[in-house]
Amino acid sequence: MSEEIVVIEGDGIGQEVIPAAVEVLDVVAETSDAVDPFEYVEADAGDAVAAETGEALPEETYELAANADATLFGAAGETAADVILPLREAVSSFVNVRPARAYPGVDAVRPETDVVFLRENTEGVYAGHEDRLSEDLSTLTRVVTGSASRRLAEYACEFVADGRGPDHRDGFTVAHKANVMRETDGRFREEVLAVAEEHGVEADEELMDAFATKLPLDPSQYGVVVCPNLAGDVLSDLAAGLVGGLGLLPSANVGADNGLFEPVHGSAPDIAGEGIANPTAAILSAAMLLEHLGYTADADRVRASVESVLADGPRTGDLGGAASTTEMTDAIVDGL
Amino acid sequence: MSEEIVVIEGDGIGQEVIPAAVEVLDVVAETSDAVDPFEYVEADAGDAVAAETGEALPEETYELAANADATLFGAAGETAADVILPLREAVSSFVNVRPARAYPGVDAVRPETDVVFLRENTEGVYAGHEDRLSEDLSTLTRVVTGSASRRLAEYACEFVADGRGPDHRDGFTVAHKANVMRETDGRFREEVLAVAEEHGVEADEELMDAFATKLPLDPSQYGVVVCPNLAGDVLSDLAAGLVGGLGLLPSANVGADNGLFEPVHGSAPDIAGEGIANPTAAILSAAMLLEHLGYTADADRVRASVESVLADGPRTGDLGGAASTTEMTDAIVDGL
């Protein structure tokens, strides 16, 4: 059984780091009894295709992603929101999984950081009903449903029960702003805590502003963090700053039987085309893709090799090294 | 001419740090040619009064604050939102000024941090129109007006022109999420940048998630940061984490001819009543009050004394010292 993977390099360094991730997937398939060679389907999205066709996300790409087993996406430039938000919808993703971990061998503001954000991926301010009501007044309707909140919480409970959270913390933390958004985040908070209780999962809570103060002061107090959509966006990016930047952070947009895997970083136009982009985030996104397809042992193999290269292998300039994308990728492939 | 200052200690350590701040104001008035003794009016708010009367913010307190020259507020516990949000409205505050600075002598995750947030203080998600539309669905209407955005931006331009921003950065940065909230934050961004251009003030911009990554990586790249209400709440609290916690951070809710001055920290029930709370944030809030009333030189005197005590004077336990609130306050008073 060969899975179909849609590959969207997109703009800028997406065109350098996604081929690196595909190479890793190929070598995994070659060297694993469990994994058959993947069937790749290339598709376009981003600034370049928008300049040509007027559409940052061609209908064809949307349909391919919607019908694939998984999609690997690189980055988009100015059109990022026009690409990534519909793609998340195409794969019916309800949770965005964002691990942020500091690695031995990598400079980090807070080397103790090891957190996983489970970000609601369909609603909040991203539901996007906006109106220009008058010359002076604009509004946005923020949406929170009990069903999406419960679904996210069910996922969080399974995630924790499967031991996928960091070892140093049991259960999870809900971050929200229910003291101000009493009805919407109030509902979110209540549903998430209720589901945790039904599943016997330990859950505590934190206001999102307090969380933003406390994470830099002592990241070790947090493990799995469950948040509404925009809170997850901002707080996970904050964690990225604590572990040394976006070059290391993968993410998984998980749907019931589909998924979209993407580095958290953008297209980095300043270094694009030079062959010096850090492939780590894309390769770790490929590891999340393997895990999503059930190849847990192979995902772990990829992660272990990445870790050992970060600890003392060749590294790209953003990590203080002088290796090219290819050299760092080769070292990771050799370690598989 | 003696100004009327409403003093609301509120709950928990509010009852310890506000008297410290009032003592500083008294000594300033005694020792300054410019400042006449203030006329204080005490008023209630918070959990304790809510437990007695059912109202966290009595109508009388609201009216007193609305009609005073300035209000000094400590903290409220569970009822914080019920107290602070109407109080900000009582003083017609349109901007929340939140400096976050690391001080020599105080442990900080990022000792280079020196930023001032100018947070919109009337709208965004705080406008608070929420509805429970069905068993499953809740909504919140987020509000952005051109007029509030321009007013904030005018203030920011004056602030920068008066040299009140940190020395290391000209102009200001607008932080927003206009790539997703295109109409509302799009309007905010556009108005703020337009006002900056009208005033010849240098302004750059940053997506709020990117800002959350970049601030911990290199705080020295930011000075004055202008944001919508919730973005300002979260990003200024993040900065608090980088400078060593909430114990040092003052804030000013500025209206046209009124103001509300409050430490950013809460009521800290765990240490309340022990006489060990750090009075710095409350005393620096009193300095912002002095500045607001036009006593700039006296405000600077207070800040200088606080800085020298933080550098090598007696300090409270949260700063690694063993001084009581009173001992630390006395040292600051002695330095005036």
Ligand SMILES: CC(C)[C@H](C(=O)O)[C@@H](O)C(=O)O
């Ligand atoms: C590009 C943007 C729409 C997106 C988001 O806000 O979700 C990005 O910041 C992310 O986190 O993947």
Ligand SMILES: CC(C)[C@H](C(=O)O)[C@@H](O)C(=O)O
């Ligand atoms: C207590 C709460 C309503 C308040 C806010 O969200 O503004 C607080 O977090 C603050 O920043 O002063």
